[in-house]
Amino acid sequence: MGFTETLWTALDAIRNHRMRSILTMLGIVIGISSVVVTVGLGQGAQDDVRKEIASLGSNLLIVSPGSSTSSTGTRGGFGSSTTLTLSDADSIADSSVVPDVKRVAPVASTSVSLVNGSTNWTSQLVGTTSAWQQVRNRTLSAGRFFTAAEVASGANVTVLGSDTVSELFSGQSPVGQTVTVDGQQLTVIGVLKSSGTSSTSSLTGSSSSSSSTGSSDDDQAVVPITTEQRISGTTSTALSTVYVEAKSSATLSAAYQEIDSLLLNLHSITSSSDADFQIATQDSLLSAANSTNKTLTVLLAGVAAISLLVGGIGVMNIMLVSVTERIKEIGLRKALGATPSAIRRQFLLEASILGLLGGMIGAALGVGIAMALPSLISQSVTVSPVALGAAVGVALGLGVGFGVYPASRAAALTPIQALRSE
Amino acid sequence: MTTTLAAPDRSALGRPTIELHDVRKTYVMGTQEVHALAGVDARIDEGEYVAVIGPSGSGKSTLMNVLGCLDIPTGGQYLLDGEDVSHMNEAQLADVRNRKIGFVFQQFHLLATMSAQRNVELPLVYAGVPAHERHERSLRALERVGLVERADHRPNELSGGQQQRVAVARALVTEPAMILADEPTGNLDSSSTEDVLGLFRELHAAGRTIVLITHEHEVAEEADRILVMKDGELT
Ligand SMILES: Nc1ncnc2c1ncn2[C@@H]1O[C@H](COP(=O)(O)OP(=O)(O)OP(=O)(O)O)[C@@H](O)[C@H]1O
Numbered sequence: 001m002g003f004t005e006t007l008w009t010a011l012d013a014i015r016n017h018r019m020r021s022i023l024t025m026l027g028i029v030i031g032i033s034s035v036v037v038t039v040g041l042g043q044g045a046q047d048d049v050r051k052e053i054a055s056l057g058s059n060l061l062i063v064s065p066g067s068s069t070s071s072t073g074t075r076g077g078f079g080s081s082t083t084l085t086l087s088d089a090d091s092i093a094d095s096s097v098v099p100d101v102k103r104v105a106p107v108a109s110t111s112v113s114l115v116n117g118s119t120n121w122t123s124q125l126v127g128t129t130s131a132w133q134q135v136r137n138r139t140l141s142a143g144r145f146f147t148a149a150e151v152a153s154g155a156n157v158t159v160l161g162s163d164t165v166s167e168l169f170s171g172q173s174p175v176g177q178t179v180t181v182d183g184q185q186l187t188v189i190g191v192l193k194s195s196g197t198s199s200t201s202s203l204t205g206s207s208s209s210s211s212s213t214g215s216s217d218d219d220q221a222v223v224p225i226t227t228e229q230r231i232s233g234t235t236s237t238a239l240s241t242v243y244v245e246a247k248s249s250a251t252l253s254a255a256y257q258e259i260d261s262l263l264l265n266l267h268s269i270t271s272s273s274d275a276d277f278q279i280a281t282q283d284s285l286l287s288a289a290n291s292t293n294k295t296l297t298v299l300l301a302g303v304a305a306i307s308l309l310v311g312g313i314g315v316m317n318i319m320l321v322s323v324t325e326r327i328k329e330i331g332l333r334k335a336l337g338a339t340p341s342a343i344r345r346q347f348l349l350e351a352s353i354l355g356l357l358g359g360m361i362g363a364a365l366g367v368g369i370a371m372a373l374p375s376l377i378s379q380s381v382t383v384s385p386v387a388l389g390a391a392v393g394v395a396l397g398l399g400v401g402f403g404v405y406p407a408s409r410a411a412a413l414t415p416i417q418a419l420r421s422e
Numbered sequence: 423m424t425t426t427l428a429a430p431d432r433s434a435l436g437r438p439t440i441e442l443h444d445v446r447k448t449y450v451m452g453t454q455e456v457h458a459l460a461g462v463d464a465r466i467d468e469g470e471y472v473a474v475i476g477p478s479g480s481g482k483s484t485l486m487n488v489l490g491c492l493d494i495p496t497g498g499q500y501l502l503d504g505e506d507v508s509h510m511n512e513a514q515l516a517d518v519r520n521r522k523i524g525f526v527f528q529q530f531h532l533l534a535t536m537s538a539q540r541n542v543e544l545p546l547v548y549a550g551v552p553a554h555e556r557h558e559r560s561l562r563a564l565e566r567v568g569l570v571e572r573a574d575h576r577p578n579e580l581s582g583g584q585q586q587r588v589a590v591a592r593a594l595v596t597e598p599a600m601i602l603a604d605e606p607t608g609n610l611d612s613s614s615t616e617d618v619l620g621l622f623r624e625l626h627a628a629g630r631t632i633v634l635i636t637h638e639h640e641v642a643e644e645a646d647r648i649l650v651m652k653d654g655e656l657t
């Protein structure tokens with residue numbers, strides 16, 4: 001019996017037992033779609049983090065106060081720690097000491113309430129220097145960034161994040177308008193273009209980044225650092241972060257070493273394990289975030305794999321029922337000249353078709369869920385064609401694998417045993 | 423009508439199609455042994471019409487299953503067309519059944535999900551006959567049994583007699599040398615019985631070897647020769 005004949009026979013059997021076939025496929029459909037979605041969620045989270053970290057700037061080093069020791073984690077809270085100061089940042093900016101550094105942007109930030117008329121919005125006041133825009137690789141959608149002169153004079157100017165603008169100005173152009181912070185009027189001189197990353201949520205697990213101060217890249221009021229100090233009323237020069245841009249990616253690790261030994265020196269610390277600061281690179285942030293994500297992905301994929309296994313056993317179960325139900329048919333086919341291998345092929349093909357069909361429906365369902373999910377949980381879901389292909393392949397494999405046993409049982413029956421059974 | 427069945431070479435008549443030498447079939451039921459066939463010797467020649475009668479439980483069906491290679495005897499020798507089938511594997515036996523034997527069962531054994539015509543086609547499917555030729559030949563076979571206008575009906579849309587005629591069409595569609603029928607009229611009324619026996623008469627006239635198992639003496643009278651089975655032996 002040729003392949004097309006076997007195929008038609010298998011398709012006939014599937015069509016003639018529609019309900020049973022649908023129930024069989026259901027297990028596979030659920031298994032495959034959950035695999036597609038969970039793997040997509042894991043990949044989506046990783047993509048988000050990668051995008052976010054890339055959006056921080058290029059050739060970036062992030063210096064933050066506090067230390068991490070293996071036993072106690074981070075010592076000293078962010079913002080409250082005073083171990084990183086403006087004079088540290090000035091020293092890092094000194095090209096005779098740290099030749100591989102291109103630009104430095106010290107950041108001191110506080111949570112404040114921004115007021116525009118009757119609208120009130122709690123956001124992050126980010127005090128920094130004019131180098132911040134280049135270091136953080138940000139562009140403006142309107143207006144301009146503040147100048148070094150404005151930093152020196154402590155001008156009452158601010159550049160707002162795009163989310164902040166939409167909260168405070170509900171769509172109107174804010175440039176030239178004022179916002180009030182703690183009784184101080186700040187003139188809005190520019191608006192940051194959205195960084196394109198969703199939020200900082202996926203980075204909060206890592207120990208040092210701008211986002212661990214709690215601000216989002218698109219919801220902040222950037223002001224000269226002198227203005228920030230005046231508004232927050234602190235006399236201290238403590239910084240929450242110093243962003244350092246290295247001259248090139250090739251000199252990134254040299255810059256890292258230079259800053260490390262400079263700060264150890266300045267803080268009179270002899271052993272680097274006692275350091276009261278941390279330096280993070282984008283790579284180190286990425287791997288820290290990825291390792292957290294990977295654990296979760298593996299866990300979810302494990303759950304999905306179990307549901308796939310259950311689906312596969314469902315296929316085997318139904319195929320065994322199918323063999324028992326059709327034992328007379330098998331006997332008759334054998335009496336009419338079906339060889340054991342023809343019977344085996346028929347049942348194997350039937351199981352494979354159910355697996356493949358279930359896999360394709362499951363993949364389609366998974367893609368559908370993956371497309372619907374981001375709007376529900378603000379989390380990207382990345383479905384790669386490779387993962388989809390693999391999922392359908394696995395479903396086919398399940399069909400074949402779990403079909404083998406029922407198929408060989410059907411094939412092994414002697415015709416008269418089968419014909420005589422009730 | 424008979425043009426559709428190529429008659430075997432008449433000169434071959436008298437050659438044995440079936441030779442049984444001390445064929446035994448023993449079923450072991452716990453500690454008890456049932457000798458369904460207790461040493462059967464028989465010879466059936468090509469083109470013969472033979473009836474097997476005997477009381478219930480005498481081993482008639484067991485004999486037919488052995489003759490049809492549906493069951494393997496526990497002892498003795500069975501030569502089909504001079505070939506010893508006891509050394510054949512399942513795939514070879516399937517091929518022998520497909521090419522040489524047409525079966526007609528008491529319970530018809532049609533597949534409920536298929537039309538009459540698809541049922542008749544089945545043996546040709548396993549013979550590897552291409553689709554269009556299968557279609558033609560199955561329609562011709564249905565024409566022979568007078569059911570061509572019922573080709574698209576499913577078995578549950580046919581009467582018992584019609585179903586058995588479909589089964590006869592299925593048995594003759596491969597043009598086998600031998601037809602084995604186990605109580606083919608057992609579930610039929612007298613007019614359907616006459617239809618089926620008429621078909622067998624035609625097949626016999628066309629040169630087929632026919633082995634017919636029955637309870638009824640009137641049916642057995644159809645045959646050239648009557649074998650009587652008793653307690654697993656031919657008398
Ligand atoms: N699978 C089996 N296992 C055990 N014993 C069996 C089996 N098949 C048949 N037998 C026994 O073998 C004997 C012959 O059975 P068989 O079916 O050949 O009788 P039969 O002549 O066809 O009877 P009937 O006219 O009622 O159809 C019986 O005693 C039966 O009980």
Ligand SMILES: [Mg+2]
Nearest residue numbers: 482483484604
């Ligand atoms: Mg019987």
